[in-house]
Every structure is written in structure tokens, then in C-alpha cells.
Amino acid sequence: MSTVQQEAGKIEQLKEHSADELEVVAGRERENLEGWIPALASDDEVREALEKAFDYRGDVTITKKDGAIIEGYIFDRRSGTSLRDSFIRIIPSKGDRAKVNVVYGDIAALAFTGRDAAAGKSFEAWVKKYWEKKAAGETNIGIEAEKLD
Numbered sequence: 001m002s003t004v005q006q007e008a009g010k011i012e013q014l015k016e017h018s019a020d021e022l023e024v025v026a027g028r029e030r031e032n033l034e035g036w037i038p039a040l041a042s043d044d045e046v047r048e049a050l051e052k053a054f055d056y057r058g059d060v061t062i063t064k065k066d067g068a069i070i071e072g073y074i075f076d077r078r079s080g081t082s083l084r085d086s087f088i089r090i091i092p093s094k095g096d097r098a099k100v101n102v103v104y105g106d107i108a109a110l111a112f113t114g115r116d117a118a119a120g121k122s123f124e125a126w127v128k129k130y131w132e133k134k135a136a137g138e139t140n141i142g143i144e145a146e147k148l149d
Helices: 003-016 043-055 123-135
Strands: 060-064 069-078 087-092 100-103 107-111
Touching: 043 069, 043 087, 043 107, 060 087, 069 100
Parallel strands: none
Antiparallel strands: 060 069, 060 107, 069 087, 087 100
């Protein structure tokens, strides 16, 4: 399911539920993208993969058509009417950390190479761990975030 479809589904949920019911409505599911190398055969595949890369909480590796490789974190994107007038903004993880613009049309390959820093750190995962500790008899269980490494 694409991001646009997921967001449309969330809007429908908001229309159909009261404020009290919304507290138990399922959140948007996160895909496990770590290690994924999407096919970029069509313009739509390029756009969808880059939307997922923008939402990803780890580094990606971009290979440009001229052979240049950029590894880093995508922090912004601008979607135009074509791949030539759309671009991502990336903070490289190596070397000069100056922000770089990459035109969608210049991208030959994309790989989700970095560790997703927030994977498994959802509120639901925290609650599950809390109840496991409580069931094991632990006391003084605090609400403390896990270290991201």
C-alpha cells in the first residue's frame, strides 16, 4: 500500500470515529525497509521509493547516473511535475557534511543501507516490555527512553 493510500485511510478513520475512539485506532504501520533496494524502473517507482526514503529514519545510499555515490540522511524533498524538477535534500554521513540536492532524474539506484534508528522503539513495544518486566516482579520500572546508540 502506498503512502498516499495510507494517509487517505487515516483521513477516513478521522471522519468515522469520535475523539474517544481515535485513542485506539491503529497508527500508520512502518515497513521494515532496512536493507531494501527498490527497483526504479518507472517514474512512479522512483517517486514512491523516495517518499519511503524520506520517511526512513536511517541513512540511504544514492547512486547517481554519473556514478557518484552519496550516503546520508534524506531530510527534505520537493516533488515537481517531472523527475527533472523534483529533488531530495540529503545530509552526507561521510566527508563534507554540507547538504546536497539530488534531482530525482539523476538517481540510478537507491539502497536503504543504514540502520533504522527507531525500529522497535514504538510506544507499543515499550508498553510490552513494561508489562513483561512487571510480570517478572521488577519494581521501580520507570518511563525512560532507550538509548539510540
